[in-house]
Amino acid sequence: MATQRVDILAVGMTTPVGLSAQATAAAVRAGITRTRESTVHLSAWDGQRLGLVDERHLHPLAPALEKTATGLSDRHRRMLRLSTLAFRELLATWKPSAPPPLMLALPEPPPQGMMDPVGPGFLAHLGQQTGVGFDAGKSRVFRQGRAGGLLALEAALALLASRQVDCAYVGGVDTYLDLGLLGRLDVEERLLSEGRAEGLIPGEGAAFLLLTTPKHTQSLGLEPLAHLLGTGTGREKGHLYSDSPHLGEGLTDSLHTLFATVPRELPKVETVYAGMTGERIWGREWGIAYLRNRDRLQEKYRIEHPAEYLGDPGAALGTLMVGLAALALHKGYRKGPCLVWCGSDREERGAALVHSY
Structure with a gap:
């Protein structure tokens, strides 16, 4: 549980729909999709659909x-190359005089x-690759995937x-462009294909x-x-790789914890940035969590699910949606407060509340 309000001073992104935060936000707002058939052939169909950043736009690996x-x-x-422009983009607003710590989400093991x-x-390599200084001693890696x-x-x-510290970096980076990973997800029938009614489109960012x-x-x-008003986390015993029944308790607990940190008189949630990636489990989970927390949401709230346009960016999703919410509030095309939530393949669940300045 985190209770102190903090400011979101800058956002940086590299995604299949944009090479900067502003470009990504504009593309998602316009509903531009950048997922397409690839040269990756799996069992389900010819040319697995992927959401990838064009190779020519990725920064080369540092000579060192x-x-x-x-x-x-x-x-x-590839994750190092994806991170380069996004991490550097933060410094366009203001460069801290002392290197802040970095809290970084990476794929689940x-x-x-x-x-x-x-x-x-990876952290040391990220510093070499991007040239962005951060306090390695206070920095941490979170191997929890989407909710990380x-x-x-x-x-x-x-x-x-x-x-x-006075300031901190928070980030997430991931890619599904890994034949071993794609093959495993294909065998598990988790990928969207011609023969499957549901499934995720692998992405990166x-x-x-x-x-x-x-x-x-x-x-x-x-x-x-924008302001970050608080966070909440939980654990779902009935996750994708568990034999326990899926009860939606992890996301419900995340929202309960989050809303307990903010005043009851705060306006009800107007916009939800949802971690829906195309798999049915996330719709069920949100339905349960919503019913148990609906008194904190407007009756006609707006729901956004960015993975629809860029594919599932894995460990980048949580940070990406918080950034999109902040930019939307700053530009005034979405109403706040904005609730952001997502879940990992395994038990971790998380939520955050973002509001206008």
Whole structure:
């Protein structure tokens, strides 16, 4: 649980629909889709549909990493390249005088016995690749996939509340362009295809936020994009890889925790950014959580599910949706408060509340 309001000062993104946060937000607002058939052939159909950033738009791997990259998986390398422009974009607003800590969401570890494509040195490699300085000693990695970005937000809010730092970076990056991963999801019948009524479209992306305290924002003479009012997390025992019944308790608990941190007199939620990726479980889970928290939402709330346009960006989803909400509120084309929620393949669930300045 995190209770202190913080400012979202800047957002950076690289996605299949945009090479910057503003471009991505504009494309999602316009309903532009960038998922298409690829040259990846799996059992279900010819040319698996994917949401990918065009190779020519990805920043090359840093020369220092190229020399030692033989031990890095293709997925690890691509995630570093996806992160470059998105992380650097934060510095266009303001460059911190001291390197802030980074709370970073990464993919969930693979099943036991399978090689982990994300190496332990990812944070150090990210610093080399992007040139963005961050406090490695206070930084943390969250290997919880989609919900990881919201767990990372929770950790950042706690760190800011402790007054150890004035600002913090929060990010998430992932790609499904991994033949081992795609093959496993295909066998599990989780991918959308001609022969399946439901399923996710694999995607990729990177999204980063610069957070600071309202007092620090004021001292800098800057205007934030939006406020982050709080976060809530929970665990779903009946997750995708569990034998337990799916009861929707993880997301319900996340919302209960979140709403307990904000005043009852706060206006009801007007817009929901939902972690729906095309798999039926997320619609069921939201339905249960909504019914148990509907007194905190407007009767005719608006729902957004960005994965519809860019595919499932995995561990980037939580941070990406918080960034989209902040930009939408700042531009005035969505009403707040905005509720953001998403769930991981396994038990982690998370939620956040974003409101206008």
